[in-house]
Amino acid sequence: MHNQVIGKPISRVDGRAKVTGKAKYAAEFTAPDLLHGVVVSSTITKGRITHIDTGDALALDGVVKVFTHQNRPKLAWFDMSYKDLDAPPGSPFRPLHNDRIKYNGQPVALVVAETFEQARYAASLVKIEYAQEPHETDLQHHLDTARKPASGLASLLKPPPPKARGNFDKAFTEAPVQLSTGYVHGFEHHNPMELFSSTVVYGKDGKLTIYDKTQGAPNSQFYVSQVFNIPFRDVRVVSPYVGGGFGSGLRPQYQLFLAVMAARELKQSVRVSLTRQQMFTFGHRPATVQHIDLGAQPDGTLDALRHAATAETSRFEDYIEVVVNWSGALYKAPNAQFDYNVVPLDQYTPLDMRAPGGVTGMSAIECAMDELSYKLGMDPLELRLKNYTEEDPNEKRPFSSKQLRACYQQAAERFGWTKRSPEPRSMREGHTLIGWGMATGVWDANQLPARAEAVLTVNGKLRVSSATADIGTGTYTIMTQIAADTLGLPLEDVLFRLGDTDMPLAPFQGGSLTAGTVGSAVKIVCEDLGKELLKLARKMPNSPFAKAKFDDVFFVEKQMRLKADPSVRIDLQTLVDQNGGRAIRTTATSMTNSLKQGKYTRYAHSAVFVEVQVDEDLGTVKVTRAVTAVAAGRILNPKTARSQIIGGMVWGISKALEEETVMDHRYGRFMNHNLAEYHVPVCADIHELDVLFVEEHDDVVNPLGVKGVGEIGIVGMPAAIANAIFHATGKRVHELPITLDKLM
Amino acid sequence: MQIQVTVNGKTRKSEVEDRTLLVHYLRDQLHLTGTHVGCDTSSCGACTVHVDGVAVKSCTLLAAQADGCAVTTIEGMAIQDSPTTSQLHPLQEGFKECHGLQCGFCTPGMIMTAADLLKHNPNPSEAEIREALEGNICRCTGYHNIVKAIQWAATHSTKPEPNQQEEPVVADEHLFTNDVTTGEVVETH
Ligand code: FES
Ligand code: FES
Numbered sequence: 041m042h043n044q045v046i047g048k049p050i051s052r053v054d055g056r057a058k059v060t061g062k063a064k065y066a067a068e069f070t071a072p073d074l075l076h077g078v079v080v081s082s083t084i085t086k087g088r089i090t091h092i093d094t095g096d097a098l099a100l101d102g103v104v105k106v107f108t109h110q111n112r113p114k115l116a117w118f119d120m121s122y123k124d125l126d127a128p129p130g131s132p133f134r135p136l137h138n139d140r141i142k143y144n145g146q147p148v149a150l151v152v153a154e155t156f157e158q159a160r161y162a163a164s165l166v167k168i169e170y171a172q173e174p175h176e177t178d179l180q181h182h183l184d185t186a187r188k189p190a191s192g193l194a195s196l197l198k199p200p201p202p203k204a205r206g207n208f209d210k211a212f213t214e215a216p217v218q219l220s221t222g223y224v225h226g227f228e229h230h231n232p233m234e235l236f237s238s239t240v241v242y243g244k245d246g247k248l249t250i251y252d253k254t255q256g257a258p259n260s261q262f263y264v265s266q267v268f269n270i271p272f273r274d275v276r277v278v279s280p281y282v283g284g285g286f287g288s289g290l291r292p293q294y295q296l297f298l299a300v301m302a303a304r305e306l307k308q309s310v311r312v313s314l315t316r317q318q319m320f321t322f323g324h325r326p327a328t329v330q331h332i333d334l335g336a337q338p339d340g341t342l343d344a345l346r347h348a349a350t351a352e353t354s355r356f357e358d359y360i361e362v363v364v365n366w367s368g369a370l371y372k373a374p375n376a377q378f379d380y381n382v383v384p385l386d387q388y389t390p391l392d393m394r395a396p397g398g399v400t401g402m403s404a405i406e407c408a409m410d411e412l413s414y415k416l417g418m419d420p421l422e423l424r425l426k427n428y429t430e431e432d433p434n435e436k437r438p439f440s441s442k443q444l445r446a447c448y449q450q451a452a453e454r455f456g457w458t459k460r461s462p463e464p465r466s467m468r469e470g471h472t473l474i475g476w477g478m479a480t481g482v483w484d485a486n487q488l489p490a491r492a493e494a495v496l497t498v499n500g501k502l503r504v505s506s507a508t509a510d511i512g513t514g515t516y517t518i519m520t521q522i523a524a525d526t527l528g529l530p531l532e533d534v535l536f537r538l539g540d541t542d543m544p545l546a547p548f549q550g551g552s553l554t555a556g557t558v559g560s561a562v563k564i565v566c567e568d569l570g571k572e573l574l575k576l577a578r579k580m581p582n583s584p585f586a587k588a589k590f591d592d593v594f595f596v597e598k599q600m601r602l603k604a605d606p607s608v609r610i611d612l613q614t615l616v617d618q619n620g621g622r623a624i625r626t627t628a629t630s631m632t633n634s635l636k637q638g639k640y641t642r643y644a645h646s647a648v649f650v651e652v653q654v655d656e657d658l659g660t661v662k663v664t665r666a667v668t669a670v671a672a673g674r675i676l677n678p679k680t681a682r683s684q685i686i687g688g689m690v691w692g693i694s695k696a697l698e699e700e701t702v703m704d705h706r707y708g709r710f711m712n713h714n715l716a717e718y719h720v721p722v723c724a725d726i727h728e729l730d731v732l733f734v735e736e737h738d739d740v741v742n743p744l745g746v747k748g749v750g751e752i753g754i755v756g757m758p759a760a761i762a763n764a765i766f767h768a769t770g771k772r773v774h775e776l777p778i779t780l781d782k783l784m
Numbered sequence: 785m786q787i788q789v790t791v792n793g794k795t796r797k798s799e800v801e802d803r804t805l806l807v808h809y810l811r812d813q814l815h816l817t818g819t820h821v822g823c824d825t826s827s828c829g830a831c832t833v834h835v836d837g838v839a840v841k842s843c844t845l846l847a848a849q850a851d852g853c854a855v856t857t858i859e860g861m862a863i864q865d866s867p868t869t870s871q872l873h874p875l876q877e878g879f880k881e882c883h884g885l886q887c888g889f890c891t892p893g894m895i896m897t898a899a900d901l902l903k904h905n906p907n908p909s910e911a912e913i914r915e916a917l918e919g920n921i922c923r924c925t926g927y928h929n930i931v932k933a934i935q936w937a938a939t940h941s942t943k944p945e946p947n948q949q950e951e952p953v954v955a956d957e958h959l960f961t962n963d964v965t966t967g968e969v970v971e972t973h
Contacts, residue, residue, distance in 0.1 A: 055880035058888030059872065059895065061818015061858035068817035156812060157803050233822045233830055233889040233923050283820070283889030284923050316823040512887025512924045679883050683925060687886060690926035715827035715921060723917040723927040 044596075045521045045531060049679035053531070054281070054516045063281040067237035069251040071309035074239070075104060077302055078159040079295065079314065080149035080166050081321060082141045085708030086175035086386045089139040089148060093167040097151055102158035104306060106166060107150040107298070112136045113305055121266040125259045126290045126548065128389065129192035130357030135294040136301075141170065142355060143387045144709040145321030150298045152310060175386040177708040179327045179352045180224070186350045186381035189358040197486060197551065198360050198397075202368045202434035206375030208333075211344035215335025219412045222332070223404040224775045226700035227710070228325040230393050231718065232511075234283020236322075237313040238296040240303040247274045248303065252296055254279050255289035255509050256548025261541040263292040264300050272541075279539040285511035286691075287392035290550050293322050320701060320713035323391020326351040326359065328400055332367070332408040335375075340418050340426040345373035347405060353382045354389040361390075361397030366482050367405035368434045369641060371427040386708055392550060394691055395751035398483050399758060403695075403776065406479035406759030411772065419462065420478055420763065421452060432641035440640035440740035443671035444480065447647035447734050451669035452478070454732060455649035464770035473654045475768025481646035481756030485673065485738075485747035486553045487632045491544035492561040494523070494569040496624045500598065500613035502529055504565065505537040508546035508558045513750055514680030515554055519562050521676060522744070526566035527612070528595030536562070544627055552644070552748030555676060557630070560742045565628035572624050573600060576615045584608045630743075640740050644672040644747040648692075648756035652764040659780035662727065663693050663761060669732040673747035678733065681749045685731045688753020694720050695754070696761035700777050787851040791816070792860025800847040807831045809847035810857060818858035818892045822921070829920030832893035833857045839900035841919065858892035861899070874937040875899055884933030886924035894920050898934045907938055 057063040094106040115134075116122065122132040135147050149166050153159035176182055191200060212218065239251040248270070252260045257277040264275050282289060299312040314321075328351045335344030349363040364378040413420040428445060431438050452458070460476045461467055467474040492506040504523045510516050519536040523529075537543065546558050567590075574593055577585040577600060584602070585593070593600050600615070602608040616624065651665040668689055675681045698719040701710045712718045731753075738745045758776060765783070766772050773782045788797050791814060800809055810816045810833065819842060822830035831843040834856040861873040875895045878884065885891040894917065901908060901916040908916065913934050914927070922930060 051881055052883065052885070054888070055883075055885065056872070058885050058891050059858075059876035059879045060862055060870075061816070061892050063888050064817060065820070065889065067821075068811070070815065155801070156808060157801050161803070231923060233820075233828060233887065233921065235821060235823075282887060283822075284887040286923070313821075316825065316827075512885075512889075514886070683883050683886060683929060686926035686928050687924050688926075714825045715823045716825045720921060720923065721927070722921060723930065724911075724914040726914070726927045729926065729928055 044525055046525045046676055048677065050517055050521055050531065050677055051679065052514060052517045053520050054510070065234050065281050065283050066239055066251045066253040066279065067235070067311060067313050069239045069241070071241040073308060075152050075154060075302070075306065075308055075310045076156040076159045077150045077152045077298060077310055077312035078163040079147045079298065079312065079318060080151065080163050080168070081318060082144060082146040082148045084141055084170045084172050085144040085177065087141050087170050087172040089141065089168055090171050091169040092149065096165040097162035100158060100162050102154040103162045104152045104154065107136060107152070107302060108148065109136045109138050113301065116267050116269060124263040124291050128357045128359045129190035133356060133388065135297045144707065145318065147294050147298065150302060150312065152302050152306065175708045177385050177387055177703055178705045179383055179385065180329060182383050182385065183329060183350055186383050189353070189360045189382045198362050199365060201364050201378035201380045204377045205433065208344050208346055208375045208377040211375035212333055212335040212346070215343050216338055217336045217415055219334045219408060219415055221408050221411055222774060223330045223407060225328045225400055226776065227327045227703065228393060228695065228699050229320050229701050229718065230286040230288035231319060231715070231720065232284025232286055232288055235314050235316060235319060236293050236295050237311065238299040239311040240299045241309045242303045242307060248276070248300065250275065250277045250300065252277050252279055253282060253289055254292065255282065255285040255511055255550055257509065257539055257541050258507050258545055259548055260292045260296055264296065267297065268300060268304065277541045279509060282509055282511040285549065286394045287396060287550060288323060289511065290392055290548055291323065316715060317713045320710045322388050324701060325393035325396065326353065326390035328363065330363070330404040332404055334408055334412050336412060336416065338416065340416055340423045342371050342373040342427045343375055345371060345376040347401065348379035349401065350381045350383060352385050352390065354387055355384045357389040358382055359390040361392070361400070363397045363401035365434060366398060366401045369432045369643070370405070370480060370482055372429045372433055373427070394688070395483060395754045398751060399695065399755050402481060402755050403758045406756065407762050410477065410759070410763040410766065421448060421457060424448065424480060435641055438640055440642045441673065441736050441738035442643070442645060443734045443736040444645040444647065447645055447669035447671050450732050450734055451647040451649050451667045454730060455667040457649055464767050471656045473656050473768040475652045475654065475764040475766065476649070477760045477763030477765070477767050478647065478649045479756040479759035479763060481648060481752055483552060483644045483752045483755055485556065485642040485644050485741045486551055487556045487560065487637070487742045488547045488553060489629060489631050490546040490557045490561040491627065491629045492558065492565040493544050493625065493627045494565040496569060496573070496612060496616055498616060498621055498623055500533070500616055502527055502534045503537070504534065504562055505543040506546045506558050506561055507541055507543040508538045508554055509549040510538060511549050513549065513554065513684060514677060515549065515558065517680055518555060518676045519558060522559050522562045523566050526563055526595070527570060529598055533598070552750040552752065555746045555748045556742035556744060559676070559744045559746060560630035561628065563743055564630045565626055568626045568628045569624065570595060572626055573612065573615050576618050577610055580618055585610070637740055642741050644670065644752045646670045646752050646756050648760040650760040650764045652761060652768055654765060654768045654783065659783035661697055661765060661778065661783070665728045666757070667730040667732070668753060668756070669734050670749065670752055671734040671736040672749050672752055673736050673738045673741055674745040675733050676746055681733065682731050684749045685753035686729050688751065689729050689757050690721055690726055691754040692757020693725070693761065695776060696758040697777050697779070785848060787848060789850050790854040792856055802848060804847045805843055806845040806847045806850050807842040810842060816857050816859050820889055820892060822889065827921070829893040829897060830890055832896040832920065834896060834900065839897050858895060861895065874940040875934065877940065878933035878936035882929050882933040882936050884925065884930040890920060890922040894922065894930055898937065902938055908934070
């Protein structure tokens with residue numbers, strides 16, 4: 041009843057800063073006498089550096105120093121110190137550690153000069169000789185070396201494959217309808233539009249203020265503090281605006297290490313920015329090979345399901361993602377088996393990329409279900425409904441909420457699915473083949489603990505802060521809404537700040553967990569502030585609130601009022617005055633209710649319906665229409681949420697049709713490492729996209745009932761597109777992206 | 785070498801290296817960091833500015849080539865009403881209102897490209913907008929709201945671009961700013 045702004049399509053509070061060019065990203069902060077660092081990258085994939093000649097570079101005007109493994113300062117010795125908060129099991133990569141080359145594009149030197157132009161030219165003059173060793177980079181050629189990944193703390197958020205259930209072998213052999221199929225996905229790189237940069241401002245006292253491109257300022261602070269053995273209080277990481285992340289900023293990247301090292305050695309401020317080409321020299325979405333076996337009754341009932349995935353990782357860390365679990369949770373299949381393995385290769389460790397594992401595994405199972413539907417001669421949607429489950433078969437526990445059925449229904453209706461002619465190649469306009477396909481999306485709704493601070497300032501305005509991030513998602517805006525509603529203030533009286541390690545600790549922004557995680561902290565800290573306000577009100581002489589408990593009051597229109605008699609009210613400003621004119625401040629931690637949450641599987645769901653047009657002669661594919669219905673709990677802001685889903689859907693189009701980093705395995709080097717050849721959609725690639733939010737109530741996921749919408753938009757798209765392409769052309773392509781050559 | 789460039793209505797005399805790109809001149813010397821860098825192959829459009837009224841990728845031009853030209857960057861799009869208040873350009877208003885942005889990194893380039901489009905085609909169709917943005921990549925929004933934002937701007941009046949001439953100032957004597965901008969987001973409230 042008192043909600044004013046939660047659930048409303050509020051325009052972004054950071055909009056003005058971003059349309060005027062005032063929003064500053066990591067490379068845009070500066071300092072007096074700022075030095076510029078340019079990274080020299082390895083040109084081989086594996087071996088040793090035998091000789092480095094920096095003479096020509098150093099002879100140039102303005103060049104201050106060239107850092108290499110030969111002259112780098114002494115740093116922390118143990119692997120442990122290099123593990124950031126998102127490090128997978130293994131021994132993290134250390135820039136300029138020694139003469140060993142572990143992957144192509146590895147940073148081997150940092151040239152620091154007075155201007156960027158000087159540094160860039162000098163970097164081209166650094167001569168490096170190598171002794172090469174043979175490398176292995178091709179996943180498909182080394183599947184025989186696949187093994188179980190090491191498990192570590194990461195398995196808390198990334199559970200291992202579910203236990204087998206029933207007797208898969210028997211059920212599969214006996215199943216009247218069988219399908220065995222496989223899917224191959226290539227490498228992908230996040231490529232946020234902002235290049236990775238760190239501007240390290242060296243303070244007079246040697247303290248560092250670091251403007252870093254990161255999805256979690258606290259992680260960068262932790263890493264720098266460990267590696268360089270600097271106390272936390274002497275490292276402040278600030279990151280108010282982030283030009284996209286998609287997972288790439290979950291771990292501190294090597295430009296941070298290099299910039300900090302240089303600043304400390306030179307006792308001067310340094311900025312290091314990577315080039316677009318160098319954006320391909322750290323984490324990526326791993327290439328995968330998946331295999332799926334389905335055994336079904338003629339009526340579509342799934343008896344047997346097996347989902348196995350093999351992904352590549354580096355030689356030094358075991359990157360893990362959850363690929364196969366989704367199919368086991370989505371379909372009842374009483375006899376099921378799951379397997380997940382990794383193949384270590386000579387390349388950098390993969391890194392979470394938008395819906396990591398989820399979009400990979402769901403693409404495979406949802407294409408396999410489509411294949412099965414044709415084998416059965418059954419409508420693909422009907423097949424899903426036939427095997428729909430109200431309980432998570434992996435964990436044998438209920439879902440905290442699951443409105444997937446409503447998603448299917450509403451999206452199918454909006455799309456006009458019933459008008460589909462089931463036969464492949466049966467819909468066409470001249471030389472254009474038309475296809476309709478559908479698929480399901482699933483993603484986690486996790487919550488982590490987080491902290492926030494709330495201050496009611498002397499002029500009655502609310503300031504809330506938490507060291508979370510806004511990588512473009514809308515955190516600034518939705519947190520402002522939550523705070524405003526909790527204390528009954530208009531939006532313009534609330535300031536939410538983030539991205540600074542001087543603020544209370546929050547986890548990195550990733551996995552669609554910020555809305556629920558930081559949102560809960562904001563709600564709780566504002567409620568705590570409300571309790572403080574009530575205390576002040578109670579102490580006032582003859583206070584009508586004297587006996588009131590927190591549950592007896594509510595906040596609206598800058599006032600606290602009694603629920604029983606709303607005419608009993610007091611201005612928040614009066615309470616500040618009552619506090620001797622001093623600001624009122626509280627800090628709070630939102631904990632997760634693990635006991636309650638542990639009893640449920642907590643997922644967001646989506647149903648996706650897609651129309652494609654395929655040029656019969658040229659094999660070009662256009663996604664002309666797509667409808668996504670999303671059930672993701674409460675939607676805090678339909679404007680920012682819809683934009684997240686549309687962005688995710690376009691990522692799905694990209695993954696299905698365009699995006700792949702192609703490696704020349706002879707050299708172990710990515711060939712298309714620039715935005716000219718690494719294809720992502722441009723404006724004209726995108727046509728009608730429609731988003732529906734299905735109402736869903738969930739009081740388990742977190743106090744706000746939100747599930748997050750950062751990833752769910754991408755998850756179902758690639759399979760829906762691939763399935764539509766099959767429907768249009770009768771060709772089942774088992775490799776993503778489906779480029780025109782595969783359809784010719 | 786010395787160049788004289790009129791940037792957002794102010795004439796600047798600056799010493800630049802022959803090899804300095806226009807985008808680095810704007811960012812590093814003039815501290816006009818609203819013009820972003822997203823690539824090194826002229827592919828992304830994040831660096832788009834107007835040179836003599838035409839949208840160009842400022843990473844593809846030397847600062848020296850802008851000698852004698854008038855450059856408008858995103859910072860010059862709003863009309864400064866008074867020292868503390870300004871009116872946004874309809875495109876800026878449109879991107880803000882229609883949620884034509886998420887991370888905001890591509891936004892200045894998008895707005896500058898769109899401004900060029902609207903100059904030549906004040907009422908573009910959706911297809912024309914999508915074609916016109918061929919040189920600008922957005923990784924976040926899925927473009928949908930960007931198209932809407934430009935349509936919004938097309939139906940709202942366009943204010944003249946700033947052109948008042950002032951005394952030339954020496955470029956490098958800019959105020960050193962190192963403020964944390966988290967506060968800026970709502971200082972406009
Ligand atoms: S930076 Fe100019 S086009 Fe990318
Ligand atoms: S808003 Fe992030 S790249 Fe366009």
